[in-house]
Amino acid sequence: MSESTKELEQKLASVIDVSRANAEIAQKLFDIETQILSCKTSQELLQQLLSSIKDQFNFSGICLLLADPTPISYLLSGNLQSSWHQKNSRNIAFTQLQLLHPERKPYLTDNIATIKSILPKNLVDKTQSAALTPLVIEDKLFGSLLFTDENKQRFRPDLGTIHLEQLAVKVSLCLSNALIREQLEYMAHYDRLTGVANRRLMEASINEELIRQRRYNVPFSVLFIDCNKFKQINDTYGHDCGDKVLTYVATQLQELIRENDKCFRYAGDEFVITLASQNYQEALLACKRLTEFFQNNPMPYQGSHLSITISCGAAASDGKKTMEELLKQADEQLYLHKKTGIGV
Numbered sequence: 600m601s602e603s604t605k606e607l608e609q610k611l612a613s614v615i616d617v618s619r620a621n622a623e624i625a626q627k628l629f630d631i632e633t634q635i636l637s638c639k640t641s642q643e644l645l646q647q648l649l650s651s652i653k654d655q656f657n658f659s660g661i662c663l664l665l666a667d668p669t670p671i672s673y674l675l676s677g678n679l680q681s682s683w684h685q686k687n688s689r690n691i692a693f694t695q696l697q698l699l700h701p702e703r704k705p706y707l708t709d710n711i712a713t714i715k716s717i718l719p720k721n722l723v724d725k726t727q728s729a730a731l732t733p734l735v736i737e738d739k740l741f742g743s744l745l746f747t748d749e750n751k752q753r754f755r756p757d758l759g760t761i762h763l764e765q766l767a768v769k770v771s772l773c774l775s776n777a778l779i780r781e782q783l784e785y786m787a788h789y790d791r792l793t794g795v796a797n798r799r800l801m802e803a804s805i806n807e808e809l810i811r812q813r814r815y816n817v818p819f820s821v822l823f824i825d826c827n828k829f830k831q832i833n834d835t836y837g838h839d840c841g842d843k844v845l846t847y848v849a850t851q852l853q854e855l856i857r858e859n860d861k862c863f864r865y866a867g868d869e870f871v872i873t874l875a876s877q878n879y880q881e882a883l884l885a886c887k888r889l890t891e892f893f894q895n896n897p898m899p900y901q902g903s904h905l906s907i908t909i910s911c912g913a914a915a916s917d918g919k920k921t922m923e924e925l926l927k928q929a930d931e932q933l934y935l936h937k938k939t940g941i942g943v
Contacts, residue, residue, distance in 0.1 A: 627655040628762060632769050641777040648770060649687060652746070660722040660747035663688035664731070666696045670739040691717050691743070700733040700740060705763040707731075707754040722747050728754035732767045736775045744770065790864040792842060793849035801863035801871055805922045808873060812918045820882035820915040822872040823929035824852070824889070827908045827937075829868040840900065844868075844907055847898045855889060871926065879915035886911040886936075910937045 631651045638644035645663060653661050667690035695717070699706045708714060709728040718726060726747040734742040744767070748754060788800045796804070808819045826832075826848055833841040845868060852862045852870060859875045874882055890911050897904035912933030914925050 625762070628766055628769075631655060631766075632773075635770070635773050638773070638777060639780070641774060641781060644773055644777050645687070652744075656746075658746045659725055659749045660719070660745075662719050662722070662745045662747075664691045664696065664717065664743040664745055665689070666691060666693040666741050668693060669741055671736055671741050689717075689719060696733075696740060696743060699731055700743065703733045703735060703740060705730055705732045705760040705767065707756050707758055707760065709751045709755055717745075718747070725749050727751040730754040730760075730763060732763045732770075734767060734774065735771050736778070790849075793846050793864050795849045795853060795870070796861065796863045798863065798865055801861075801865065801873075802922065804861055804863070804873055805925070808875070809916065809918070809922065812916055816918070817876055818878050818915065820874045820877045820879060820885075820913055821925055821929050822874065822882060822886060822889070823865075823912045823914075823926060823933045824848075824870040824872065824909050825933065826868040827910055832905075832907075836900075836905075840905075843900065844898060844905070847907065848893070848909065851892065851896070852889065855892060856885075871929075877915075879913065882913035882915055886913050910934075912936060 631648065634651050635644050635648050638647055649661050649663070652658065665688055670693065699714075707728070707730050711718070711723075711726050711729065714729060714731075715723060718729075726749070728748050728751050730746045732744040732746070733740055734744065746754070788797060789795065790797045805821070811817050812819060826844060829841065829844065832844055845864075848868075849862065849864065849870065852872065856862060856872055856874075861873045863871045863873075865871045872885075874885060877885070890909055893908050898907045899905075910933050912929045912931065912935070914920075914929035914932065916925055920928070
């Protein structure tokens with residue numbers, strides 16, 4: 600056999616090997632894509648994605664890098680702030696992320712010193728090469744998937760990145776869809792200004808409490824709350840200040856109630872709180888505690904403090920009243936308190 604024929608056979612064998620390797624990679628990526636397409640939430644998607652990639656490709660480490668500050672504001676609304684995300688992701692300066700992906704292409708390196716500052720501490724000692732795959736939503740670079748390996752040859756800079764690019768596009772699309780679904784669900788159930796649950800979620804929650812009480816005889820109470828002289832605050836300081844007041848009140852109410860109690864924005868400057876397993880006397884004590892807090896803690900505003908007080912009415916469910924009757928009773932007590940000066 601001539602030397603030229605041997606060289607040709609070797610080249611052909613090499614092409615076949617590469618083709619087989621690419622086919623295997625493509626199949627693995629298809630399997631991963633199939634798995635993440637069925638995910639309903641961003642957390643489920645990322646959990647499945649990172650686990651599948653690590654298993655399929657046997658990387659020594661994998662991590663989600665998120666731009667800080669994020670170019671996509673709703674990523675901070677809770678979507679990527681769970682304990683799982685905190686464990687499996689880390690922040691990277693947005694400017695540094697842009698330097699790694701100037702053309703939004705994967706970045707491969709076997710010189711770990713160049714990325715040591717962004718490596719999770721548990722991966723530093725066992726990383727010899729790494730690949731970073733950019734993630735884009737709404738045409739904005741917001742993060743990168745970091746893959747690391749103990750083999751220095753695994754991610755050489757001269758390797759092709761077509762499969763990583765395909766993975767980045769698919770992950771970005773799936774993640775975008777999951778986040779959009781979550782955002783729509785959030786907007787349907789939570790007040791965008793204050794961040795507390797809205798009236799729709801309140802109705803569902805109170806009805807659940809009523810069913811539980813009628814079935815298991817578990818008491819519960821509701822508080823009806825509004826901000827005193829809110830119109831005067833708006834007229835004097837402007838609507839921006841009024842929005843800050845509502846946000847301040849909502850935030851403090853959520854921090855002051857127990858974990859199994861719930862706060863809702865009812866309408867305008869009115870809020871409703873459900874007190875699980877609390878009778879009427881306990882609800883009155885809660886009213887007193889909340890009104891005294893705002894009396895003693897004015898809102899920081901423009902380098903000074905603005906006096907913010909609330910009025911509060913309570914009603915305990917007897918298992919017979921409807922949600923509307925229960926809220927009306929609490930609302931009537933609130934106005935009685937306003938009239939007599941209690942809670943003002």
